[in-house]
Amino acid sequence: MPRLSQKIGVYQEYLPHLSVDCVVFGFNENGLKVLLLKMKHREEWALPGGFVGQDETVEAAATRVLQERTGLEQVFLQQFHVFSDPNRSEGNSASSGDKQAAAWLNQRFITLGFYALVPFDKVKPQPDAISEACTWWDVEAVGSLLIDHNLILKKALEAMRLQLRYQPLGLNLLPAKFTMPQLQKLYEIILGQTLDRRNFQRKMMDYGILHRLEERKTGVAHKAPYYYKFNKQRYKQALKEGLEGGW
Amino acid sequence: MPRLSQKIGVYQEYLPHLSVDCVVFGFNENGLKVLLLKMKHREEWALPGGFVGQDETVEAAATRVLQERTGLEQVFLQQFHVFSDPNRSEGNSASSGDKQAAAWLNQRFITLGFYALVPFDKVKPQPDAISEACTWWDVEAVGSLLIDHNLILKKALEAMRLQLRYQPLGLNLLPAKFTMPQLQKLYEIILGQTLDRRNFQRKMMDYGILHRLEERKTGVAHKAPYYYKFNKQRYKQALKEGLEGGW
């Protein structure tokens, strides 16, 4: 394990040995998506990540990473696990022309896993300096990722599913106005099971976190569904106090 | 914020800026207890904590801390939150005769919160080098703790309560043989509410994680309760797969 002299170029502004990795979930008609980066000179894709400033909270660091990759200021962020296997980056030594960068990147890193729920359409994916691409991937279609990022993704999904049991979800994944079938599809995809349309609607309405608009969706075949909005006050209250009942 | 030269005496074996704090819960007749340390030259009590070895997982670090403070090898440990406010140790500069120690302790620390569930009677509380006492405190009677340790304790309780909704609990807090009223009291204390004795018993038995012994408690007034044991196989299975129903 290489030891690290703390002051190496621009990296001195960060805490050594510590990184954040963000599992950014988005949602569109085709399912649940996750934002991935294609590193230069590498086959694998990776989760967007970054480091923690000397004077920054880990949440702020994750928010900053998210802002840089998605352009979004306000995101729903959730810590879910710390990954600290000393060999987690095994066989992934960074080889860069920049010696400082290589020294920094070859440290042992303990990474803090965050997951984020973001509105798919509002995201403008931006690669970072060491990446050549940044795009959405269908969660089902994700291949082999950098180091332990597959594990991090798996844990993020588990954490999100668990959270869905007792917290509302959707405010940060759906547009401001959305239809009930959209919301249902989101739940089905996250939970990995189909749900009864009619029971779903009733249960959601019973939670009291939704408000139905007069407006209906236009330009659709068949009966036009209503639009709904979240009642943000009740939604936030439910985030704190929890919902009852599971799926 | 003081910068840190990494190599300072014995501390070079640890990762800088990173600590673990353990909220160790125990349980006896009088309620839920938490293990606290009284620091030398300080008024406040503190959670047992430590640092992460250069080549150690954070779980191993927490386990090591637990082993040192309680003598226990096998403990139930759970990551629950990362505390990273840059000002969390505000007004708590360490003043030690040992300059190296002071420099180390005055770094900014991001701390990883763990909670542990341990068998109260089996614990032999051991103060560490910088503490003058290590004892159990009733969770309800805990006063003002060092830096943000009150917050860490509060979050640990919340995390434990949440986990109780979908996971079994008690194997690591109760003796091998225990009575149903004991188990119920544990649940009541953790949940902060009273439960119906009869419904509780039925629900617990329906989970299928308990096995009733022939033996009954002796030397008690009134009708003697049976002893129960956990079925460890089913218990561990339930830990993974979850229990249904909340409280």
Add this chain to the structure above:
DNA sequence: ACAAAAGTGTTTTTAGTACACCCATGT
């Protein structure tokens, strides 16, 4: 014998599931 605590059983209520019916819209 009686008060207190424990074990077992039943009723009531609530929440979850399954399903039937009607409505609206584009083809």
Add this chain to the structure above:
DNA sequence: ACATGGGTGTACTAAAAACACTTTTGT
């Protein structure tokens, strides 16, 4: 007009909560 998807209501079922009764033991 009809196929498809959306909205509403009702019956059925399982689980949770409330409650009654009996048993045991020390005083």
